[in-house]
Amino acid sequence: xxxxxxxxxxxxxxxxxxxxxxxxxxxxxxxxxxxxxxxxxxxxxxxxxxxxxxxxxxxxxxxxxxxxxxxxxxxxxxxxxxxxxxxxxxxxxxxxxxxxxxxxxxxxxxxxxxxxxxxxxxxxxxxxxxxxxxxxxxxxxxxxxxxxxxxxxxxxxxxxxxxxxxxxxxxxxxxxxxxxxxxxxxxxxxxxxxxxxxxxxxxxxxxxxxxxxxxxxxxxxxxxxxxxxxxxxxxxxxxxxxxxxxxxxxxxxxxxxxxxxxxxxxxxxxxxxxxxxxxxxxxxxxxxxxxxxxxxxxxxxxxxxxxxxxxxxxxxxxxxxxxxxxxxxxxxxxxxxxxxxxxxxxx
Amino acid sequence: xxxxxxxxxxxxxxxxxxxxxxxxxxxxxxxxxxxxxxxxxxxxxxxxxxxxxxxxxxxxxxxxxxxxxxxxxxxxxxxxxxxxxxxxxxxxxxxxxxxxxxxxxxxxxxxxxxxxxxxxxxxxxxxxxxxxxxxxxxxx
Amino acid sequence: xxxxxxxxxxxxxxxxxxxxxxxxxxxxxxxxxxxxxxxxxxxxxxxxxxxxxxxxxxxxxxxxxxxxxxxxxxxxxxxxxxxxxxxxxxxxxxxxxxxxxxxxxxxxxxxxxxxxxxxxxxxxxxxxxxxxxxxxxxxxxxxxxxxxxxxxxxxxxxxxxxxxxxxxxxxxxxxxxxxxxxxxxxxxxxxxxxxxxxxxxxxxxxxxxxxxxxxxxxxxxxxxxxxxxxxxxxxxxxxxxxxxxxxxxxxxxxxxxxxxxxxxxxxxxxxxxxxxxxxxxxxxxxxxxxxxxxxxxxxxxxxxxxxxxxxxxxxxxxxxxxxxxxxxxxxxxxxxxxxxxxx
Numbered sequence: 001x002x003x004x005x006x007x008x009x010x011x012x013x014x015x016x017x018x019x020x021x022x023x024x025x026x027x028x029x030x031x032x033x034x035x036x037x038x039x040x041x042x043x044x045x046x047x048x049x050x051x052x053x054x055x056x057x058x059x060x061x062x063x064x065x066x067x068x069x070x071x072x073x074x075x076x077x078x079x080x081x082x083x084x085x086x087x088x089x090x091x092x093x094x095x096x097x098x099x100x101x102x103x104x105x106x107x108x109x110x111x112x113x114x115x116x117x118x119x120x121x122x123x124x125x126x127x128x129x130x131x132x133x134x135x136x137x138x139x140x141x142x143x144x145x146x147x148x149x150x151x152x153x154x155x156x157x158x159x160x161x162x163x164x165x166x167x168x169x170x171x172x173x174x175x176x177x178x179x180x181x182x183x184x185x186x187x188x189x190x191x192x193x194x195x196x197x198x199x200x201x202x203x204x205x206x207x208x209x210x211x212x213x214x215x216x217x218x219x220x221x222x223x224x225x226x227x228x229x230x231x232x233x234x235x236x237x238x239x240x241x242x243x244x245x246x247x248x249x250x251x252x253x254x255x256x257x258x259x260x261x262x263x264x265x266x267x268x269x270x271x272x273x274x275x276x277x278x279x280x281x282x283x284x285x286x287x288x289x290x291x292x293x294x295x296x297x298x299x300x301x302x303x304x305x306x307x308x309x310x311x312x313x314x315x316x317x318x319x320x321x322x323x324x325x326x327x328x329x330x331x332x333x334x335x336x337x338x339x340x341x342x343x344x345x346x347x
Numbered sequence: 348x349x350x351x352x353x354x355x356x357x358x359x360x361x362x363x364x365x366x367x368x369x370x371x372x373x374x375x376x377x378x379x380x381x382x383x384x385x386x387x388x389x390x391x392x393x394x395x396x397x398x399x400x401x402x403x404x405x406x407x408x409x410x411x412x413x414x415x416x417x418x419x420x421x422x423x424x425x426x427x428x429x430x431x432x433x434x435x436x437x438x439x440x441x442x443x444x445x446x447x448x449x450x451x452x453x454x455x456x457x458x459x460x461x462x463x464x465x466x467x468x469x470x471x472x473x474x475x476x477x478x479x480x481x482x483x484x485x486x487x
Numbered sequence: 488x489x490x491x492x493x494x495x496x497x498x499x500x501x502x503x504x505x506x507x508x509x510x511x512x513x514x515x516x517x518x519x520x521x522x523x524x525x526x527x528x529x530x531x532x533x534x535x536x537x538x539x540x541x542x543x544x545x546x547x548x549x550x551x552x553x554x555x556x557x558x559x560x561x562x563x564x565x566x567x568x569x570x571x572x573x574x575x576x577x578x579x580x581x582x583x584x585x586x587x588x589x590x591x592x593x594x595x596x597x598x599x600x601x602x603x604x605x606x607x608x609x610x611x612x613x614x615x616x617x618x619x620x621x622x623x624x625x626x627x628x629x630x631x632x633x634x635x636x637x638x639x640x641x642x643x644x645x646x647x648x649x650x651x652x653x654x655x656x657x658x659x660x661x662x663x664x665x666x667x668x669x670x671x672x673x674x675x676x677x678x679x680x681x682x683x684x685x686x687x688x689x690x691x692x693x694x695x696x697x698x699x700x701x702x703x704x705x706x707x708x709x710x711x712x713x714x715x716x717x718x719x720x721x722x723x724x725x726x727x728x729x730x731x732x733x734x735x736x737x738x739x740x741x742x743x744x745x746x747x748x749x750x751x752x753x754x755x756x757x758x759x760x761x762x763x764x765x766x767x768x769x770x771x772x773x774x775x776x777x778x779x780x781x782x783x784x785x786x787x788x789x790x791x792x793x794x795x796x797x798x799x800x801x802x803x804x805x806x807x808x809x810x811x812x813x814x815x816x817x818x819x820x821x822x823x824x825x826x827x828x829x830x
Contacts, residue, residue, distance in 0.1 A: 332523030444695025
């Protein structure tokens with residue numbers, strides 16, 4: 001672990017020194033912030049909140065090609081493996097919640113069976129976090145799900161904005177390597193820097209307005225009301241769109257399809273794309289039977305995955321409290337409210 | 348010298364008129380460029396906008412829909428429906444930025460072999476300078 | 488002015504008399520100013536109802552759910568569903584009637600007049616308030632909005648923060664309803680096709696580069712389709728499997744399903760999806776603007792639908808949603824429909 005400071009005026013030089021990396025920096029678009037690899041941007045804007053599409057898209061892209069297949073003249077099928085390019089990337093401006101989300105995804109794609117494609121990208125990714133000064137959205141509730149606006153989980157570096165400079169904490173070897181690309185830019189910290197950083201962190205924590213109380217009680221509660229009509233009432237205005245899950249930093253469900261380019265000779269590829277439990281076809285069986293036939297069971301699935309199944313498997317929440325699903329839901333389904341009502345249901 | 352670009356045109360031809368017109372051009376030994384891939388449909392009114400979009404996404408450089416002249420439809424009014432629907436498709440494609448030459452509609456009757464062969468000549472001539480259609484084409 | 492008390496009274500009457508099965512209106516989200524669709528099942532719940540300039544949602548969309556529920560249930564309750572509708576929403580009911588998707592007595596309509604205002608655009612409101620956070624957004628008097636910020640009241644002229652679609656709205660008054668609240672005040676819509684004129688004037692390549700940028704960021708979350716009052720197909724070309732599969736569907740049929748659009752979110756597939764949606768909404772879209780509002784990456788989908796609306800009007804003299812007896816746009820024709828584009 002290494003702690004330094006860097007002047008904001010030197011920040012562009014640091015980014016320029018990262019020649020061997022593909023650098024993603026938040027860029028303002030008309031729809032919000034986007035992580036962009038456009039090389040023009042050399043600093044993190046002061047009013048940056050968080051990217052609409054979370055950083056998961058750079059590690060677990062919406063489309064991943066597994067292999068290509070082609071029928072050869074003697075009617076056999078030839079497979080050609082396609083692997084993600086070996087190109088190291090750095091993502092700047094990862095909010096602590098999104099960093100924790102990547103850590104949660106590591107659990108899913110790691111463990112006893114490692115997902116080759118995921119890890120190939122993941123290992124080449126350095127996440128440079130940026131502690132929150134202000135909650136990026138009014139629906140932030142990271143404190144309630146064991147996170148914080150300055151959480152270091154999953155990140156390689158955590159930056160804290162101290163006005164004219166950043167407090168830089170390198171958390172991993174990958175992070176230290178990034179600092180070593182331009183060692184002259186980084187200064188030793190003073191006790192004052194540290195003090196100021198602590199103050200900024202605490203202040204930020206106080207600014208988070210929304211809370212989900214008693215989240216650890218939820219697994220039992222969700223089990224208890226699994227078959228209740230509670231879910232019908234809560235989901236009555238759900239539209240079955242994919243916003244809440246596609247833009248969730250931890251949702252990782254996918255679909256695998258063969259796409260044929262030509263039938264004779266057979267030629268095509270197998271790809272993995274994002275999929276979501278909110279679409280009716282997600283659980284559709286080939287018999288036509290759908291075990292999750294209605295919106296109620298799909299809403300329940302989304303919440304139960306985050307607050308029940310994931311806890312059983314990994315003893316942590318799958319929700320990181322970024323609030324995207326609340327802010328972006330077209331019909332105002334609010335995960336905090338729904339879970340609070342779930343907790344109080346039947347009381 | 349690099350070979351000249353040869354556009355591929357997908358033509359949806361109605362069975363009763365335009366397809367017969369194309370046949371007539373063939374049996375009369377009229378010449379026309381081999382750039383056209385004819386697909387016989389029962390009526391121009393059965394050509395869904397999906398067919399047009401699909402042809403473009405599969406890499407057609409031009410799409411032609413051809414049916415009977417107004418009043419001559421074998422099913423009485425299929426071509427009138429086609430005319431209305433495909434007018435919207437044409438406006439939409441152009442609005443998105445597809446060159447107007449790439450989507451065309453024509454009336455060719457069963458006796459108009461000459462018109463058909465001339466039409467294909469004209470289409471090929473118009474499409475050649477545009478080069479390959481890459482806007483809607485699938486990338487794999 | 489639309490009186491909220493009167494609205495509550497009407498809903499209460501309809502619910503307590505058992506005339507409607509349940510009622511869909513709007514309620515506040517938490518203590519904030521934003522609203523969401525509210526399902527009111529008991530007369531005593533009517534106090535949840537609100538009517539504010541943030542009532543964007545087109546509730547007609549929930550009739551699809553009701554129709555599907557009825558199809559599933561053995562002995563369905565066939566009483567009508569109550570809805571609050573604005574002018575645009577009422578026109579979408581007309582389209583559903585026109586297509587015989589619903590019947591008139593499937594729905595009990597409380598129409599509200601937008602009078603001289605309409606619904607707001609959140610981006611415009613935020614720009615107007617310049618960083619201040621609104622606590623309440625209400626209708627003011629005579630074509631204004633009243634925004635409460637820091638316990639201070641700000642009056643904003645409607646056109647400053649109205650949603651684009653409201654600025655171009657041809658019907659600020661419900662065209663079909665059982666009960667109408669508010670006055671019918673004519674409002675000059677100005678140029679109904681203002682928002683697309685800049686794009687129509689662009690050169691071809693400029694237009695392409697504009698749309699290419701828009702479509703390439705589509706995530707295919709299908710929120711535009713899910714929120715649309717007209718997207719009720721049981722099976723959409725954009726879905727990779729058939730929902731219409733039953734136990735009787737053979738393996739062959741399943742395997743033969745045409746996959747028009749692949750699932751990958753590449754430009755070609757995104758364009759295909761949006762083109763299909765645009766053409767399928769031609770002559771059906773009432774410009775309620777919901778698709779554009781819900782899009783998380785703000786693809787300007789209204790521009791597509793508006794273009795189709797304009798062409799339908801200019802080429803075929805077709806207006807959407809004013810007459811439930813009128814045939815659908817592409818299921819009718821006139822002998823003299825333009826054909827100068829046909830060789």
